[in-house]
Amino acid sequence: MADLTHTPGSIDLHTHSTASDGRLSPTALVDRAADGGVRLLALTDHDTLAGLDEASHQARIRGIELIKGVEISVTWEKRTLHIVGLGVATSERTLASGLAGLQALRDQRARAMGKQLEAEGLAGASERARELAGGGQITRAHYARLLVDDGLCDKPQQAFKRYLKPGRPGYVNVTWAGLEEAIGWIHAAGGQAVLAHPMAYGMTGAWRRRMLTAFCDAGGDAMEVCCGNHNPSDNHVCARDARHYGLKGSVGSDYHGPHQRWLALGRPLPLPADIEPVWVHLSF
Ligand code: AMP
Ligand code: MN
Ligand code: MN
Ligand code: MN
Numbered sequence: 001m002a003d004l005t006h007t008p009g010s011i012d013l014h015t016h017s018t019a020s021d022g023r024l025s026p027t028a029l030v031d032r033a034a035d036g037g038v039r040l041l042a043l044t045d046h047d048t049l050a051g052l053d054e055a056s057h058q059a060r061i062r063g064i065e066l067i068k069g070v071e072i073s074v075t076w077e078k079r080t081l082h083i084v085g086l087g088v089a090t091s092e093r094t095l096a097s098g099l100a101g102l103q104a105l106r107d108q109r110a111r112a113m114g115k116q117l118e119a120e121g122l123a124g125a126s127e128r129a130r131e132l133a134g135g136g137q138i139t140r141a142h143y144a145r146l147l148v149d150d151g152l153c154d155k156p157q158q159a160f161k162r163y164l165k166p167g168r169p170g171y172v173n174v175t176w177a178g179l180e181e182a183i184g185w186i187h188a189a190g191g192q193a194v195l196a197h198p199m200a201y202g203m204t205g206a207w208r209r210r211m212l213t214a215f216c217d218a219g220g221d222a223m224e225v226c227c228g229n230h231n232p233s234d235n236h237v238c239a240r241d242a243r244h245y246g247l248k249g250s251v252g253s254d255y256h257g258p259h260q261r262w263l264a265l266g267r268p269l270p271l272p273a274d275i276e277p278v279w280v281h282l283s284f
Helices: 026-035 052-062 093-119 125-133 140-149 156-164 179-188 205-217 232-245
Strands: 040-043 065-076 079-086 192-195 222-227 248-252
Touching: 026 040, 026 052, 040 052, 052 065, 065 093, 065 179, 079 179, 079 248, 093 125, 093 140, 093 179, 125 140, 140 156, 179 192, 179 205, 192 205, 205 232, 222 232, 232 248
Parallel strands: 040 065, 192 222, 222 248
Antiparallel strands: 065 079, 079 192
């Protein structure tokens, strides 16, 4: 296990590539991270391990540590949660077959969304989303991009609000993995299960505490404390939660590409010193 002290900017354990809704290839993502001073990087694409071999290869070339990760879509209490698995073995069957099921669901959902959005005036939606994803997982972010490209919305944010959120005309409801199920897959693959961006679910404090209790009961290991989509007071709330629930801490930008001009790889703040870092438990 390498000794990696978390100096600001050196660790980022939540990122995306073209294997899902990121804009950079795994190689380009690793290059950008290395150029920016990141020493320990996890690639965590939505419901797929497809980018990991390429990323590992490039990380070896660049002399940085790559943690093999995944961000699993979970349905809990009719809500979607994201559980990041860190340090997963890509050859392990339980995780691979669980993800294959989610990929089939994504594919069906993408088709259904495409049809609904075509009816809303987004010409050739299904086919174009598939092309945009280039063989990677098709996500709502791909449809958001098309809605912006065609001038139906100004910004992706608006595309989600008008078309892609529950209750909107492009939304298709699916039941993803169960919470215990996803954590079980991650553990079967030797990984650590991390609750992603706890403040980004639009929950009240009471719901967040229910979620954290359920996550702990299901065997979860850690939570993201310092995230790209958190403000400093969110980080503070999460640090308190990590202490209260006895969870380890993780840090991740949730970087999707240079179009997110407000985000940078490795930018999340360091973990407070009294929270046990999840990466101490990963071998790389
Ligand atoms: P999916 O997993 O296919 O439902 O897509 C979810 C992805 O869409 C997330 O991982 C984000 O990258 C992106 N996303 C979700 N909500 C928003 C939003 N309000 N604005 C921009 N991107 C979003
Ligand atoms: Mn995403
Ligand atoms: Mn997420
Ligand atoms: Mn993410």
